[in-house]
Each structure stands twice: as structure tokens, then as C-alpha cells.
Amino acid sequence: MTAREPITLPLELDRPPKQAEPALRGDSITADRYTSNEYLQRELEQVWRRVWNIGGVSYQMTEPGDYLTTEIGHESVILVRQADGSAKAFLNVCPHRGTRITDAAEGAVERFHCPYHGWQFDWEGTVVAVPDEEDFRESPCGRARLHEVLCCERFGLIWYNLDAKAVPLEEFLGEQITSELDSHRMEAMVRVLDITADAESNWKIITDNFNEAYHVKVLHPELIPYIAADYQDCQFDLFPRGHNRGWFPAFMPSQQYGSEVIGEPLKTMAQAWGVDSDDYQGRETWSDLRISIQKSKRELGAERGFLHYAYRSNYQLTDYVIYNIFPNNVITVGPDGVQLLRPRPHPTQADRCYFDHWWLVNRVDGQTMTPSPAGGPDLPVTDAEHEYVTYGEQTLGTTADQDLSIAKAQQAGLASSGFQGFWMPNQERRVQAFHEHLNDLMASP
Template identity: 35%
Template structure:
């Protein structure tokens, strides 16, 4: 089956999930490269883009009970996202109104209230000040300036928590409207984090977005992937910088010479679907369809309700770009969250934050896709939330072969972007998601 052929065998026609979005023409312009390294551009970008956008803080599953909180750091800011006693989710700047001390320093935790470590002022989960230490020593006119935490907009969609510093921003559901029903199909709200890694890379954050928003580079940077995944596939664009791309697995790239042999990579995907590679009679180009059909049989046996998915959703990764700095790689059993966090002061660095969310099903053969690289030591039960593993700039990130290759290459691209000989990117149609992202970036920068 050709990667571009997204018809569904089980219904004999094109599945509505696979329908192409209306065409958006972002032109053929060539932006100047200063967006990748200029401190002045980065400063404006923070005020005009990040301060006016919905930002993914994390999965709602990280704060299941009242008092559970997660810390979200991005650029120069830090936020506390907390489950309130009434079950709602709230977000506050992670700063005490008294002298500016941060209130929490851990990534995750659970508290019945927030206590400032500097002078022990106390705040309820909703941000209201409960206690000012030695309040009688303050003139009333001083405390009248405000003693509550500064809160920000916070909304939940598809099991994911977003915050926004702009109080007048459009509702999150309106922003995500073109893709929200698609994301909800994956039931991310029933998944939980089984791996969370964070590493500092020597590149602008947009270099990370660019690299993860196209698969045009796979044949050059990740040639080992060509035997089991295609790199010519459907791209869809929506207003607001939203986009998606199908990444077909379990079949060789059209660039790959051998389209027949069932190589070890494809054998791995057959086993993932419950098929025995030793008894499989088809060719490599037929494996993707076989995987899809096998997963439908598994769904019928285990009651997984895969009838809500198209065939391509069962075999492929469907990758979404959520402007400005998020990629969500969706698979029925698990989801990848990728965030590209700008450095507070240096536009030549960013932090790559990635986690895998998984939904446990206690059944033989059911697991996260093997290509996600979750080792036997990873607890898939959901009983424990893994700690965040953070590697600093210059340390081996140990993210897996493919991601380590990206982390090695992006500093090389960043150095080239600063050359007088580079006049800006030239994007192909395979890089349509990049052009779409930068068009939205330029729209906000010019607002």
C-alpha cells in the first residue's frame, strides 16, 4: 500500500479522519535568518508570541487529586498548575507577592497550601492569601496593594493542561477547534506519563520545531529508519499555526531499495501487532495493511474500541503541531509529547522536553509500540510517576538513537544559521508545516 493511499480497507473507502484540510497557501517568501539567533528578535518573540499564546503545561494526569501540583518553566517564567479542592485546575505565577521568592522548586508534588520558603506567607490552592507572617507589622496601606498570588488563564482540553498569560486570549477549545475532536479520539485523558526526559540543546527553539515538523530529513539524518517508515505523506494545515502529518510505519520508504524483504525493523512491528514474523507470508510493502488488520482483531478480542480509528491511525504516528512550541505524536496505545522550551536569555539554546503517555491494558501482547524505546525497566502500570531525567548542555542526552542524532545535528544547523552566507530557509512542499508555523510566527510578531 502506498503511503499516500489513506483509504481504509475495513470500510472500503476513505475514512473521515484522513480527510485533507482546506488548502492554505503560505506563499514562497524567504525569511531572514536573524529569527534563529538575534537576542532582540527573541525578546520581541517572548512578548508577542509566548505571552499571547496558549502554552502546554503538561498532562492533566500529573495532577489527579486536590493539592497535586506541577511546576511549568518556560523562558523567564515559572508557573504552578494545581488541582483545587473543588476538582478544578488552576495556574499561578510561581512567585510570592511579598518579595518575589519562588514558592515551589520541584517538578511535581502535593500540598494542602503553598508556603513561601522565605518568610512563610501561606496561600490556598486557589491563590488566595491565607496568612501573612507578623501581619500587624505591615501598615494596612501596604497590604492593600494585594497579597494573593498572581493567577493566569488555565484550561484543559483532550487531557492536556494549557496556560496563557494573556487574560483576553480566545478560549482554548476555540483555538484547538480544528484538531480537538481528532486529539480526543486518542483518549489522552486516560493515559499517564511512563517516561519523562528533559535535555538542553545548542540551538534556537525554532530549530527544534523545524526539525520535528518535517520528515524530509529522515533519509539523511536517520537512514536506519528508511527500512520501516515512509517519508512522503499527507500534510494538513489549519489556521492558528496548527498542522498534522501522517508518519507511515511498517513499510519501507519509497527511497529504500528493497521493498519486499521483511527486515528486522518491520519484524518488530509485526510482533507489536501480535503477528509472528516467521509465519508472515507477505512482502514488506504489504506489512502495514497486515498490522492494521491484526490490531483490529486485537481490538475486537480485548474491547479496545478501535473502530473509532482509521486504518492509518492503527499503524502510523499522526503528529500534530500546536503553535507555538508543541508536537504531539499520537498512537492508539501511547502518545509522545514534545515541547521546545526557549532559553530565558540565550537564543542559541533551548530545552527539549519529551514525555510518553501510555494507557495500561492488562492483556497478553498489549504494550506501547516497541519503536518508542521503552525498556523492560519502565513501569507501564501507572502506579508510579517517573522522575524527570534532565541532562545539561554538553552532556549525552541518551534519548535514543534517533533523538540523539537530532541533538547532535541541531547545533551544526544553528551555527550555519549565524553565517553571513546563509540568507534564510528555502522550504519545499514537504516542509509545508514549517512554512505554516513561521507564517503564524510572523503574523504575531507583526501584530
């Protein structure tokens, strides 16, 4: 791993810079992309083999020989820390007769051993020992290899791409998104939540959900008292290659909020930073409350152990920003941590997916517990064990449960002959842009 100069955005920034709006074509969004298994198989080839995926968190692999496995579609991918500190990625398939060489989620090895006939591989994926070597006309040792795929590390995460000709990750993301993600210094964070759920919808129903905030006031009314989720208060930006960004000012109520007097939980959130929300009566004062809290955090952050506030822009002290890195890496950044909310396609069933939820937090001096981002109980500030859950049997937290409950209902509706395509307001243009980019990839050779 090479150390990189930390990036700080200008501290006085009040919101992320508005991007030029590209024109959208208005493609119709057909149901087959959500319901057809045949479409899913083409999508695995046309889309999933060509994009950068997040495989894991860098600190999961500290020593040479530490490895992780991750899955996308039909592929299992092994990520391995090398002797020189870099990371490599290989398809998890034995060159002898095709067996997966490991089914472990993570581990540490001197050599990988295929469980079938015992071929052995070094960290660079080369076969180094086989039983009955003298029985081969040409020994596989030093010749046969695991199939290597592109791998890089950025933002404290390990990324891989199945396309050998893919553009580098930074070019894929573009300069603006790269520098904004860099500014959070996720390398210093710890993952305190790591859940995968089986979900009963196509993966795109979940990305669509994160690509609009139109549903927030209906589905997540509990966010209204402290996050401004109305489109008039937010900013939505489209980026090349299908990525997008949504900015949501927080520590102020949404315009939908029913009262002129600020209530809970914002009253307590403001109090925690020495600001009395009763001094802000009437909705025209709400954005001033947000700014007072930014000032207070700037002033008191360091002495309270929030050392990361020193390198955060004003808006990064209070607000939420959702990046969708095409196709499915929904990265939600808040004042004290980052969530990955990521649906992954099921390999064979269009109406199912896996939903990964990670929560990485900044370490705060003296803090051993941290609020859950999903409405669940507080979480210990230590590296979390991976949990595998079935949606409906265990909770994923209030907000995620609300989103997934509607995903199932939408999946059912999209399979109906009554579905006639989408009818969307301008604030849902990130959904439209996402599908137009998807259409481009599906149509390209």
C-alpha cells in the same frame, strides 16, 4: 474535572481528512530569529505570552492541593488542583516582594508558604496569613493574591495561557485537531518517559525539524523499513493559527527502501499480528500489508489486551500522525501511545533551549514493559520520574539524538554571514507556514 463524552472517529477512515491548502506568502526566513537574544526577548513577549502551553498531565494532580510547576521564558507557573476538582494556574511570584513561592517541581500543600517572610496562600492564590499582620496599614490577608493566568484541562493534559484575553483552547486548536486529539483518549494513558534535556540550539530549529520529514531518509534511515516517510506517500496539512499535521503510513516500508523483500523489523512486527510479510513481494503490495495488519489488529486487539483498538480508526491502528500545535507542542501519535516532543525557549540565550520528551502509552492488559519510542531500552509501564539530562552526556534515544546532533550543526551555520535564507521544496511547506505565522505574531501590536 468534568467527564466528557469519548469521541470515536469513523472506524473506516484510512487517513486523516485532507484540509484545503492555504496560500503561503513566501516570507523570507531570517537568521536573527535563531541567533539574536534581542529577537528572543521580543519573542517571549509577542509569542510566548499569547499561546496555550502544556503544563503537565492531569493525573499528576488528583487531590485538592496537589500542584505542579512549569516554566516558560522568564515565568514560572504553578498549577493547583482546587477543592471543586478544577485546576487553576498562577504566576509563581510573591505579592510581598517578588520571591518565587516554590521551587518544587510538584507536591501537595494545605497552604503555599513563601520562603522569604512566610506569607501564606490558599489554593485559590489568596493570602490567608502573614507574620506581624497588625503592622500593616492594610492587611494583605484576603486582599493580596497570586497573579492568576488562564488554565484548562483537555486530552488528559493541563494547559495554561499567560494572555488573559486568549481565545479558549478549543478555538485555538480548531474543531478538526480537537476532535482528532480527543479520539486518542489520552486521559487513560500513563506517562512512562519524562525527560528534559539542555539542548544547544534555538527552540525553532527543533520545531522546524518536526515540521518536515525531508530529513528522515538521511538522518533516520532505520525508520525507512517500516514507516513511509516519502512525501509522495504522506500527507501534510496546514491549519489556521499556525498549527499543522503530518500523516505517515506505517507498517509498510518507505519508497526509499532498497529491497523488494520486506525485512526487519517489519517482518517481526507483522508476524506479531499473524501476518506473513513474505506474502507481500514487490513495492506495489506494501500498502496491502499495512491494511492486512490493520484488519488483524481490529480482529485480535481486544483478546490480546489492546482494548484501545476498539475506538481507533483504521489508520490509527498502524500509522503515525505528528501534530504541531503552534508554536512548539509537537504531539506524535502512534498506534499505542503519544509523544510530546517539545522544545522550550531558553529565557536569555537564543542559541539554547530545553527539550522535553514525554511518552504516554495506552495500558495493555498483561503488559508491564513497553518499547521506548526513541530507540532506547523497553520502559516499565508506570508513571515515570522526571529526568533532567544534558544532551551529549546522556542519550535521549537514537532518533532524538540524531535530531539534536544536527540542531547544533544548523545553529552554527545559521550564525554565519554565508547564510542566505532557506531554499525549500514544497514538502517543507509546514516550516514556511510556521514562520509566516510567527512573523504575523511578531509584527502584531
